[in-house]
Amino acid sequence: MTVTKSGFILSYLKYNDVSAIVKIFERENGIESYFIKNIYLRQNKKKSYLSPLMGIDFTASESQKGLPQITKISVSDSTKELEYSIINNAQMMLAAEFIAKVIPYGEPNGIVYDLLSEYCKNLSQNNALAFYLYKIIKYLGYGFDFSDAVYFDTKNGIFTNESSTFTLGEELSQIIRSIDDFSFLNMGLKNTHRKKIIDILMDYCGHHIADFTSPKSLEILRQIL
Template sequence: MLHLNGFLLSYLKYGDNDCVLHCFTGEKGYQSLFVKGVYGKKSKRKAYLHPLAELSFTMYKNPVAGSMLPVSRLEPVQGSKVPHNIKANSVIFFVADFLNQVLRNEGVNPGIYAETAHFLEELNGNNFRAHLIFMVRFLEISGVQPLVGPGAFLDPESGSFTENKVHDLFDAELSAIWKEILSGTAPYTVAIAPQQRKAFMDSILVYNHYHFSDFRIPASLEIVQQLFQTDGH
């Protein structure tokens, strides 16, 4: 019997009552799991299906690459909490969409798992810029972060700071925020003004295009961008 804990990234209804879950687990990395009866009339488990919910899975065999094993037991991890207000939901759907794309070939990675948990803690504390900082931290953990240097402008293609501006989006102001997040000891406290957040998100997506092959913009970006115009935190 195998026990896994994982963050739910996406799910798809299969037939009338069953479901396929895509998760990033602490023990096995990215996994696709099959759960029977989730949508049955008497099932309470469909309430657990929320992006980035941390769930505990029990199955009778180890998963094999390319296969989906049926989950015999599904329940929330004790003490885990996903915020459910409208702003937090927008952020969570976006981050789950992003992770579901970039982690599909990822094996065990304790750093990413722990950072995802930390991000959720920040969001539970109403830090509505946490997703921006999380995405930069993801670059660090993945080993493709910019190399901090004395230059004032970030070159997204080379991943270095230069003396001259090489990309319209990466001006001195946004480049300074990148540098502060990358070099600071408490990145989630870095201030990003509401009016800067759309441009900063765009800069992260541009950087990802250069450093992740076949990167696509998450479909939920338009929803989360609404935060930049209304949020003052």
Template sequence: MLIKTRGLVLSYLKYRESSIIVRVYTEQRGVQSYLVNGVRRAKPPGRIALFQPLTLLELVAYVPRQGGSLTRLAEFRCAEPFRSLPYEVHKSSVALFLSEVLSKAVREEEENLPLFRFLHDSILAFDEQDAGTENFALLFLLHLAGYLGFGISSGAALTDQVALAGPATGSGFSSGPATLRLREFEQYFDELLHAPATTSIPNGQVRRELLAVLIRYYQLHLEGLGEIKSLEILGQVLAG
């Protein structure tokens, strides 16, 4: 049996000499893993580019048998080509970071149309945005939390939980000065939630700290989320 669905690429692993196993958040079936043969061959060129982080695809996929978790794609093509996201260092770094978060945070293997529409529309808007993109990752994670069941109503609600729980390995901040700054961070989170166009976040270093606090908040609500390794890469880009 075949299904036709849209999907958003989360990640892929190399498989054998020329194939990959790709994880996709699909419109009809949530998170699915597919075996894609031959896309790493030199000819035809460029096919592996379709499986870069957050690429939007149209898929025709085989439905796995009962109890099976891996199946194949019969057809695939780019649904909506990006204008800037793969070509600008800042945007591609954000895409890498968000795809890692999504790969670990979004796990359901069933239809969730509101979540799919949020992901689809947010990524397309980010690709089209020419200015004011510096806070996109923060805004994305703040809103994604609502779709995952632990939405944030205020900066104090977020920072109180993080302060109470304390730091975690790989969270990106310590129990020293950064924790003392959580009260200052309340203001920034409130601005992002309620007046994002006029936020007073001063620089990339503060954005990096805010992202680390948000990741710690996610760790408190998602068992097994673990360390987000690409946060360090994004932090370097933000600080540059």
């Protein structure tokens, strides 16, 4: 039996030099694993498809032993027009690793899938990564509590008038206040602020999402931004 599906590649592992095991986030089935035979053969031009958050359309055949096997693969419209650069690749790597950490294996999540699709369409926007990471965090039930108070508490996700170890300064607190608004996508930010906000989101997840640890790709992104 064969089925045709679409999804985003989250990670991949080389197997026996020429093949790979791929973890894919699908709209209908959530995160699933597949086997791709001979993808690393020299003459196989599709090995470049194995990239974090690459959107793919694929055909898979069920296997009585082991993982289902991908027999046909192509780049989907969701990422076909993306400009691949060092910065974009690093951001997509972080987003893919983040999804793998917060979405349970095999659990459908159409809303997060749609947010990822939107993120890919808006990747060229200055602050797309932080904006959509927050949107996913909010959907998972851990959105910030916005108020008119001055300082943002990075541990509890609230605004307060009392400064503490976990509160930001007024300037960065004001930036965080805008993170849930579409105007944040193109807000002019210093790279230091952009990196700090992503760090804040990852630390916040560590306080609120069970077993969450910062993605390994976070350090790569810090060095590139």
